[in-house]
Amino acid sequence: MDTIFEGLKKAIVMLVTLDADIYRITLFTLKVSGLATLISLAISLPAAFFIAIKEFPGKNFLISLANLGMGLPPTVVGLWVCLLLWRSGPLGRLRLIYTPTAIVIAQTVIATPVILALVTAALQQVDKKLRLHIMSLGATPLQMLFLMAKEARYSILAAVIAGFGAIVSEVGASMMVGGNIAGYTRVLTTAIVLETSKGNFEDALALSFILLLMAYLGTMALTYLQQRRHEDEYGN
Amino acid sequence: MNTVIEGKDIMVRIRGKELLDVKKIGLKKGEIFAVIGPNGAGKSTLLRVMALLQVPQRGEIYFKGEKITQKERIRIRRKMAVVFQEPLFLNDTVIENIALGLRIRGIKHREAIERAKYWLERFKVEKLSNRWARSLSGGEAQRVSLARAFALEPEVLFLDEPFSNLDVFIRESLIADFFEVLKTTGITTFFITHDLEEVMLFANRVMVLMGGKVVQEGTPQELLENPKTDELKRFIQAWERFKFKMLRML
Numbered sequence: 001m002d003t004i005f006e007g008l009k010k011a012i013v014m015l016v017t018l019d020a021d022i023y024r025i026t027l028f029t030l031k032v033s034g035l036a037t038l039i040s041l042a043i044s045l046p047a048a049f050f051i052a053i054k055e056f057p058g059k060n061f062l063i064s065l066a067n068l069g070m071g072l073p074p075t076v077v078g079l080w081v082c083l084l085l086w087r088s089g090p091l092g093r094l095r096l097i098y099t100p101t102a103i104v105i106a107q108t109v110i111a112t113p114v115i116l117a118l119v120t121a122a123l124q125q126v127d128k129k130l131r132l133h134i135m136s137l138g139a140t141p142l143q144m145l146f147l148m149a150k151e152a153r154y155s156i157l158a159a160v161i162a163g164f165g166a167i168v169s170e171v172g173a174s175m176m177v178g179g180n181i182a183g184y185t186r187v188l189t190t191a192i193v194l195e196t197s198k199g200n201f202e203d204a205l206a207l208s209f210i211l212l213l214m215a216y217l218g219t220m221a222l223t224y225l226q227q228r229r230h231e232d233e234y235g236n
Numbered sequence: 237m238n239t240v241i242e243g244k245d246i247m248v249r250i251r252g253k254e255l256l257d258v259k260k261i262g263l264k265k266g267e268i269f270a271v272i273g274p275n276g277a278g279k280s281t282l283l284r285v286m287a288l289l290q291v292p293q294r295g296e297i298y299f300k301g302e303k304i305t306q307k308e309r310i311r312i313r314r315k316m317a318v319v320f321q322e323p324l325f326l327n328d329t330v331i332e333n334i335a336l337g338l339r340i341r342g343i344k345h346r347e348a349i350e351r352a353k354y355w356l357e358r359f360k361v362e363k364l365s366n367r368w369a370r371s372l373s374g375g376e377a378q379r380v381s382l383a384r385a386f387a388l389e390p391e392v393l394f395l396d397e398p399f400s401n402l403d404v405f406i407r408e409s410l411i412a413d414f415f416e417v418l419k420t421t422g423i424t425t426f427f428i429t430h431d432l433e434e435v436m437l438f439a440n441r442v443m444v445l446m447g448g449k450v451v452q453e454g455t456p457q458e459l460l461e462n463p464k465t466d467e468l469k470r471f472i473q474a475w476e477r478f479k480f481k482m483l484r485m486l
């Protein structure tokens with residue numbers, strides 16, 4: 001009980017005293033996971049659009065693959081990316097292992113199926129007749145994508161938050177491909193693992209509270225937007 | 237040649253079932269071309285094909301004498317406007333919904349809004365401008381749909397039973413306002429309806445579609461005086477009986 005209380009106290013002290021290390025790690029975590037989320041979204045939007053509006057053989061197989069990928073264990077992804085980027089591996093010459101780029105790559109692999117599956121579902125929910133209407137207005141494929149995404153904006157936002165949540169809380173892959181190097185590739189989750197293994201429970205708890213705060217802010221944003229959608233539908 | 241839009245040898249087949257087989261259909265500049273027929277006759281399918289929203293299994297569409305190629309479909313679509321059987325809106329306000337088609341054509345937001353406002357006024361629904369489009373009543377939605385179509389200043393207007401889901405009071409006034417606008421703009425119109433009366437009052441030509449095939453084509457007068465099939469005869473008689481009953485009830 002004392003440890004938890006001390007941890008919370010320490011977290012608050014660290015936050016209000018602008019503890020340099022904590023801020024660096026938090027900011028770095030946001031940057032890495034944010035970038036991975038953006039790349040995943042950039043891949044998922046056109047892919048989901050294609051899957052949602054085109055009929056092609058193997059379509060359902062592809063969707064089931066994305067759905068399966070939503071449960072991809074981060075450690076497995078970490079291992080694959082590790083083998084790929086290892087100095088003697090196929091992409092070894094790029095010298096990316098144990099760099100922030102390596103973490104972004106691994107997290108992108110983890111987030112993409114999540115975002116792809118959810119964005120596909122979101123776009124598929126846009127009424128087919130509404131698509132016909134947008135088409136009749138003379139929309140180009142790109143305008144169609146934009147308007148459908150706008151129509152499904154809340155669901156797409158939920159997909160983004162789900163994807164971000166999956167990678168910001170993930171530890172296995174970041175540890176394996178990033179190496180948890182202080183001041184270089186250390187993120188919140190790997191820092192928590194380290195502090196815990198050293199027996200620094202208060203530091204670990206402080207970090208965990210910051211991670212929770214981030215998760216909470218994400219959920220808050222989502223809830224807020226869902227409430228707004230309610231107002232939208234009734235025009236108030 | 238003053239044929240604006242023309243379809244030749246159109247055939248639509250879905251899962252082995254032939255839904256539409258129309259050898260020739262053409263709309264002359266400025267005319268109101270009505271299509272009538274029972275439920276499931278293929279009217280909406282024909283509209284989608286002519287409005288370049290559905291690719292037929294066979295056949296070509298010509299715009300002002302030129303065959304429309306795959307590449308040109310979007311460009312030609314921008315010369316047309318469609319009012320669907322049920323009003324469809326994006327999750328946005330009325331005015332933004334009307335402006336959208338203009339925005340898609342690359343018109344600046346402010347000008348698009350100005351034009352949208354003008355057409356809302358022409359259809360007497362300027363008060364609805366800032367309402368959420370999906371919260372409109374059936375009658376309001378249909379007025380807004382019509383305003384939206386006219387705002388595009390199309391060369392061809394496609395209408396799929398725009399007055400069928402409305403009560404008589406709203407219908408009467410909307411039809412009056414609509415034809416007033418249509419007359420002053422002189423837009424070539426493809427008009428699907430169930431209602432012979434609308435055909436008699438407004439159409440220049442009428443095509444009867446049954447089971448995906450053209451049963452008869454001509455002026456409304458020709459249709460009344462000389463229906464070509466027994467089915468059509470019965471349809472017209474039923475309509476006349478109904479009219480007669482209505483008159484007696486008054």
Ligand SMILES: Nc1ncnc2c1ncn2[C@@H]1O[C@H](COP(=O)(O)OP(=O)(O)OP(=O)(O)O)[C@@H](O)[C@H]1O
Pocket residue numbers: 250255273274275276277278279280281282321
């Ligand atoms: N995508 C589709 N798949 C299977 N059948 C279809 C499809 N689209 C239309 N049909 C069928 O084609 C026929 C013609 O449909 P269509 O909507 O064109 O009729 P309609 O004349 O507009 O009827 P209504 O007056 O009821 O609107 C119907 O039997 C319908 O079930």
Ligand SMILES: [Mg+2]
Pocket residue numbers: 279280281321396
């Ligand atoms: Mg129909």
